[in-house]
Amino acid sequence: MGNVGKLSQKLQEAVRKLSYKTTVDELKKKGIQRVNVVGLDRIVALIEAAVHRTLKQRIAGFEGIERRGEIATRTREEFLKLLNSKETLERARDEVIEEKEELQDEVLRLREELRSTQTQLSSQEAKIATEERMRHAEADQELQAEIDELMFKLGLAGNAKSEELVRHVLELTQVRLDAERERVAEARRKEYQSEVELLNRRLSKLNGTLQETEKQLMAVMRAKNIDDGIASIYKDVQGLDNADNHYETKKELMSSIFEANLRLQGKR
Amino acid sequence: MSKNLENESSARSDAPATEEPKSQSENTKAPESSADVKAPANAKVNAMSQTDSMQTSSGDKDSDSDKEAGVLYVGVDLGTSRTSISASNGVRETVASVVGYPKDVVSRKLLKKEVLVGQEALERRLSLNMYRPLEHGVLKTAEDGSQDQNAKAAADLLKAAIGLARARKDELVYAVIGAPAQASIHSKNAILKAARECVDSVMLCSEPFAVAYGLDMLEDVLVIDIGAGTTDLCRMHGTMPEESDQITLTYAGDFLDKELYKALETSCTGASFTIGMIKEIKEKYAYVSGGSDPILVELPVEGKPVQFDITKEVLESCRKIIPPIVDSLGQLIASFDPEFQHRLRNRVLLAGGGSMIRGLDRAIEDHMKVKLGGGRVLRIEEPMYGGANGALKIAHDMPAEYWEQLR
Numbered sequence A: 001m002g003n004v005g006k007l008s009q010k011l012q013e014a015v016r017k018l019s020y021k022t023t024v025d026e027l028k029k030k031g032i033q034r035v036n037v038v039g040l041d042r043i044v045a046l047i048e049a050a051v052h053r054t055l056k057q058r059i060a061g062f063e064g065i066e067r068r069g070e071i072a073t074r075t076r077e078e079f080l081k082l083l084n085s086k087e088t089l090e091r092a093r094d095e096v097i098e099e100k101e102e103l104q105d106e107v108l109r110l111r112e113e114l115r116s117t118q119t120q121l122s123s124q125e126a127k128i129a130t131e132e133r134m135r136h137a138e139a140d141q142e143l144q145a146e147i148d149e150l151m152f153k154l155g156l157a158g159n160a161k162s163e164e165l166v167r168h169v170l171e172l173t174q175v176r177l178d179a180e181r182e183r184v185a186e187a188r189r190k191e192y193q194s195e196v197e198l199l200n201r202r203l204s205k206l207n208g209t210l211q212e213t214e215k216q217l218m219a220v221m222r223a224k225n226i227d228d229g230i231a232s233i234y235k236d237v238q239g240l241d242n243a244d245n246h247y248e249t250k251k252e253l254m255s256s257i258f259e260a261n262l263r264l265q266g267k268r
Numbered sequence B: 001m002s003k004n005l006e007n008e009s010s011a012r013s014d015a016p017a018t019e020e021p022k023s024q025s026e027n028t029k030a031p032e033s034s035a036d037v038k039a040p041a042n043a044k045v046n047a048m049s050q051t052d053s054m055q056t057s058s059g060d061k062d063s064d065s066d067k068e069a070g071v072l073y074v075g076v077d078l079g080t081s082r083t084s085i086s087a088s089n090g091v092r093e094t095v096a097s098v099v100g101y102p103k104d105v106v107s108r109k110l111l112k113k114e115v116l117v118g119q120e121a122l123e124r125r126l127s128l129n130m131y132r133p134l135e136h137g138v139l140k141t142a143e144d145g146s147q148d149q150n151a152k153a154a155a156d157l158l159k160a161a162i163g164l165a166r167a168r169k170d171e172l173v174y175a176v177i178g179a180p181a182q183a184s185i186h187s188k189n190a191i192l193k194a195a196r197e198c199v200d201s202v203m204l205c206s207e208p209f210a211v212a213y214g215l216d217m218l219e220d221v222l223v224i225d226i227g228a229g230t231t232d233l234c235r236m237h238g239t240m241p242e243e244s245d246q247i248t249l250t251y252a253g254d255f256l257d258k259e260l261y262k263a264l265e266t267s268c269t270g271a272s273f274t275i276g277m278i279k280e281i282k283e284k285y286a287y288v289s290g291g292s293d294p295i296l297v298e299l300p301v302e303g304k305p306v307q308f309d310i311t312k313e314v315l316e317s318c319r320k321i322i323p324p325i326v327d328s329l330g331q332l333i334a335s336f337d338p339e340f341q342h343r344l345r346n347r348v349l350l351a352g353g354g355s356m357i358r359g360l361d362r363a364i365e366d367h368m369k370v371k372l373g374g375g376r377v378l379r380i381e382e383p384m385y386g387g388a389n390g391a392l393k394i395a396h397d398m399p400a401e402y403w404e405q406l407r
Helices: A003-018 A024-029 A040-058 A065-153 A160-224 A247-264 B002-006 B105-111 B119-123 B148-163 B185-196 B207-214 B253-267 B275-285 B311-319 B322-334 B338-345 B360-372 B386-397 B400-405
Strands: A019-023 A035-037 B035-037 B044-048 B070-078 B082-087 B092-096 B099-102 B128-131 B171-179 B201-206 B219-226 B231-237 B246-249 B296-301 B304-309 B348-351 B377-379
Touching: A003 A040, A019 A024, A065 A160, A247 B185, A247 B201, A247 B386, A247 B400, B070 B148, B070 B207, B070 B386, B082 B148, B082 B386, B092 B119, B092 B148, B099 B105, B099 B119, B099 B148, B128 B148, B148 B171, B148 B185, B171 B185, B171 B207, B171 B386, B185 B201, B201 B207, B201 B386, B201 B400, B207 B219, B207 B231, B207 B348, B207 B386, B219 B322, B219 B338, B231 B322, B246 B322, B253 B275, B253 B311, B275 B296, B275 B311, B322 B338, B322 B360, B348 B360, B360 B377
Parallel strands: B070 B171, B171 B201, B219 B348, B348 B377
Antiparallel strands: A019 B044, A035 B035, B070 B082, B082 B092, B099 B128, B219 B231, B231 B246, B296 B304
16 A cells, blocks of 8 residues: 555544544534534545645745655655554553553452451461360360369368369479470461461562552553643644734723733732 | 623523534634535434644643643633533533532442532432532522632532643643623632632633624624523623623523423423423423424323423413513613614624524514514524633633733
């Protein structure tokens, strides 16, 4: 496809992208009953004609038809480049928006996972502590009952000496038992500690990822704002056109409006 | 101008669809080759969007020194019922002049917003404290004279409306706002204060003046701007209109709603309806001359939809707006220089949402013939955007040094 064909196609795409969809009902709501329709081909042809005419005018002074043709071709190429760069930018923006949405989902997922892991950890700790307390209380009770039964069988129950003896035996047993429990608990703690460490590592990793993702999200949100909005057709402040039919009248009117606003806004 | 700013008239839209608005402002003319077509209802139409640009990015530039990429002019028509904007990037939008704030923490969490404006607010009105900050074309005030929540609502409305212009961050934004009719200095200051938060420089102007300016009709013209709260008549004679050049009537869109409501209360026995439903009916069917197909509407009677023919009621209610308008036209014409009265009578512009009542231009002409011995009424092409387009044109024509001094 030649440059001219490409230009037409690109122009058509650009014009189509700049259009927006509306319904007849929506137009009616705005008070519009009939619309003026300009075909896409016609718009493209007009733009092409305008470009061509401008080119002809601008390069009229250049020597040689070949030179002019070369300039025209280059201009078309530049125009195509501009259109392409706009497309590239739009694509990049779409990608950024998509990325932003994905990151938002990811942040939500990570937050949920973090919350669930934290809950899991604390509930596991509480559960283990409660279970241990209950188990020890049960074992203590059983031991007390067994010693009482033994004393009863030996006929030592009921007098003060034997009760003193029972108390000593119980204390002695308790000390040994506690030592043994501590040993078992230590072993279990070690086992549990490695589990906790694993969970903590996971937590810290999740936290890190969350922070990183949130940073990325902020960056993307900022980036998304880059080409928000629609550019004005004016680069500079305009003002009244000297060639305006009502130039003098309008100049006075503008001055009156300005003076009144100056007073109203307390600038005078 | 001071008189205009301090004691002038305005109002805004309402009313039904009729004629054929076309071009935007003078700044964004489309190629001329065109054809009139009618598209099937609800068909999607691809309309040319706003002027776009191949500029790339602006980043987070906010400071004035960074705003070198362009100048966006915005014309705003702040109306009782609707607020319209027209901008030099081709954007034209209208938003209902209502603002809603979540009623409680639950609705705030649900809506995930602190402020809702326009249609969005109307759709969620049950969860919101609703405000219509303008009444009869002016900012509502509390009984103690303060503007209270209405001032905040007006500010939020204005911010939302200017936000619709989708200004780029790297552009200077200069706005002209059609000031509500007889707004007090206090009201105008509230509007200016709100606007300054979202634009670089702002001016107020008379709404009917903006309409005439937008059409380049600055001499010997009478503008009738029919809004929801007020109908403003303004006589233009090449200078800024003074107080004596303007008349404000309350025979406007809201008045017609009430009249039609009363008429249907009598004729549609057993039917239940709200003023909002009546407004919708009016906007769809209102007419005053030229005949109409039977206007059949369904209204609920004891919960069951029943069809009613309201053709006569619509016609009679809508016609009530004509005599006071023509009487006021008569006053403005009679007090004008006799040499130019004939010219003035034949250059009457009909603008505002209310001007979309079918056959209104013809009906006013007929009434003028009887009362004033004749006259010509011209309905502007874009009634909904007449004020905003005019304000945009004023913004465009305002010299740079004036904008600078008001920054």
